[in-house]
Amino acid sequence: MIAAEPHTRHTAALSGLLQPAWQQELAHAVRDPLELLALLGLTPGQIAPGETAESLQAAAAGFALRVPRSYVARMRPGDPADPLLRQVLPVGAETLTVPGFGPDPLQEGAARAVPGLLHKYQGRALLVTTGACAVHCRYCFRRHYDYEADQETEASRRWSTAITHIAGDASIEEVILSGGDPLSLGNARLAQLLLQIRDIPHVRRVRIHTRTPVVLPSRVDAGLIAALQPVRAQMAIVIHANHPAELDDPTLAALRQLGAACTALLNQSVLLAGINDDAQVLGLLSQRLFEAGVLPYYLHQLDAVAGAAHHGVEDARARQIHAQLAASLPGYLVPRLVREIPGAPGKTPIL
Ligand SMILES: *Cc1c(COP(=O)(O)O)cnc(C)c1O
Ligand code: SF4
Numbered sequence: 001m002i003a004a005e006p007h008t009r010h011t012a013a014l015s016g017l018l019q020p021a022w023q024q025e026l027a028h029a030v031r032d033p034l035e036l037l038a039l040l041g042l043t044p045g046q047i048a049p050g051e052t053a054e055s056l057q058a059a060a061a062g063f064a065l066r067v068p069r070s071y072v073a074r075m076r077p078g079d080p081a082d083p084l085l086r087q088v089l090p091v092g093a094e095t096l097t098v099p100g101f102g103p104d105p106l107q108e109g110a111a112r113a114v115p116g117l118l119h120k121y122q123g124r125a126l127l128v129t130t131g132a133c134a135v136h137c138r139y140c141f142r143r144h145y146d147y148e149a150d151q152e153t154e155a156s157r158r159w160s161t162a163i164t165h166i167a168g169d170a171s172i173e174e175v176i177l178s179g180g181d182p183l184s185l186g187n188a189r190l191a192q193l194l195l196q197i198r199d200i201p202h203v204r205r206v207r208i209h210t211r212t213p214v215v216l217p218s219r220v221d222a223g224l225i226a227a228l229q230p231v232r233a234q235m236a237i238v239i240h241a242n243h244p245a246e247l248d249d250p251t252l253a254a255l256r257q258l259g260a261a262c263t264a265l266l267n268q269s270v271l272l273a274g275i276n277d278d279a280q281v282l283g284l285l286s287q288r289l290f291e292a293g294v295l296p297y298y299l300h301q302l303d304a305v306a307g308a309a310h311h312g313v314e315d316a317r318a319r320q321i322h323a324q325l326a327a328s329l330p331g332y333l334v335p336r337l338v339r340e341i342p343g344a345p346g347k348t349p350i351l
Contacts, residue, residue: 020186022219026134029068033060033090039072046080047091055092062307063143065090066136071215074248083243083275087137091310094138098309103144105303107342117162122345124174124207125166127159129193132184135215139270139311141303141340142180159193167200174205183212187223194231206231209268211240214247217254228261235262238297242269242276244284247292255292266297269335271318272311279324286325286333296335301350303340315350322350 019027030036033056037043044051067088075082111120118126131145166172175197182190197206212219228235237258241247247255259265267289271277276285286296299322302312313321322337338347 020221020223022216022221023186025068025070025216025218029066029134030072031065033057033065036065036067036072036085036089040075040077040079040082040085042078042080047089048093051092055095056090059090059092059094059307062094063090063138063140064136066133068134068216070217070250071135071246074245081274083281084245086275087139087242087272088135090138093310094307096309098306101304101306101309103306105141105305105342106340108142108145114161114165116159117165118178119172120343120345121176123171124176125162125169125172126176126178127162128179129177129182130180130184133179133181134184134212134219137211139272139302139305139308141305141308143305143307159196163196163200166197166203170202172203174207175200175203176207176209178209181210181212182208183210183219183224187221187227190224191227191230194227198231198234203234205234205236207236207238209238209240213239213254213258214241214251217251220254220257225257225261232261233263236264236266237262238266238268239294240269241267241285241289241294242272243281244288247285247288252288252292255289255294259293265294267294267335268298268300269296270300270302270311271313271321271337272302273313275311277313277317277321279321279328282321282325282335283328283333286329286335290333296333298347299335299337301337301339318350 030039034053037047044053044056047056065088071084071088075084079085108118108120111118113119113125116128118128120126166175177193185193194206197203239255255265269276269282269285276282282299289296301315301318302308318337322334326334336347337350339350341348
């Protein structure tokens with residue numbers, strides 16, 4: 001190793017201390033429901049009749065609140081029904097027990113091939129890279145996922161076990177990085193993982209499922225674009241936006257950069273009562289996504305996860321909204337209306 005010049009050494013020490021901008025932003029994310037309401041000039045009583053500081057805190061104790069401040073800045077102050085607020089605010093209804101809604105709605109526990117690897121779709125393996133997300137979505141189907149079971153081995157060992165499993169199974173043509181959110185990983189670890197996957201001859205495609213570019217656009221930095229470069233030709237990225245108000249100008253700019261760094265940039269949404277169960281809202285979402293170079297992919301019916309029942313939309317209403325969308329947009333801006341049925345080899349269309 002060549003000894004560094006004193007000023008270079010000083011700079012290196014500094015950059016070791018300084019986190020990238022997105023990590024600093026995450027460190028300052030809002031984690032307290034009452035702080036979130038105060039930022040928007042709201043009180044618990046305005047959220048729902050009978051809602052109190054205690055009921056919000058009880059829901060947050062079951063699944064913590066986490067939201068970046070740049071996402072809060074896209075909410076309308078003083079509006080208790082704001083569609084972005086409603087995606088992240090813990091509410092008392094989450095603590096109710098609802099028949100049919102359980103902790104592992106997709107029975108993923110049964111699909112764990114080796115720690116950190118779910119083999120539940122035909123030809124595709126799903127790598128649970130991390131339990132961390134930039135935001136906590138109240139409707140998340142993995143809100144009760146046992147990430148600990150994936151952490152039982154030290155992270156690098158766990159990945160090498162998963163990579164070995166993929167390398168040994170020639171039926172796996174596509175590796176999907178999932179989580180949590182794979183873009184919670186730093187650029188160096190992500191780059192290393194992508195190169196390991198690229199070097200497996202039978203893997204033709206790599207996919208990243210991530211909500212981070214939408215909720216924390218600063219995550220799309222030069223280091224991320226560089227990490228994606230070696231796999232650009234094989235890479236599909238599926239982002240997760242639910243409402244056009246999420247797509248402000250910095251987010252659109254980040255998505256355009258991301259689109260240039262992969263082969264396909266797609267969006268999936270979850271149909272959510274009181275948030276986006278409206279053909280006009282979803283139509284605007286599709287159009288805004290297109291402006292950023294993103295094509296709509298899936299519109300999901302909610303998975304029956306405990307704590308999220310109040311976000312559910314009836315199938316009949318879902319079909320009606322979808323028909324309205326199809327009647328008003330070109331086909332390539334209409335997402336497929338689907339649900340995930342445990343044990344099925346892929347998504348099931350709702351016809
Ligand atoms: C549906 C889904 C997949 C894979 O399904 P495809 O039909 O191959 O797109 C992967 N991850 C998540 C989170 C999904 O919802
Ligand atoms: S970003 Fe995805 S995995 Fe994370 S909480 Fe939201 S829905 Fe769940």
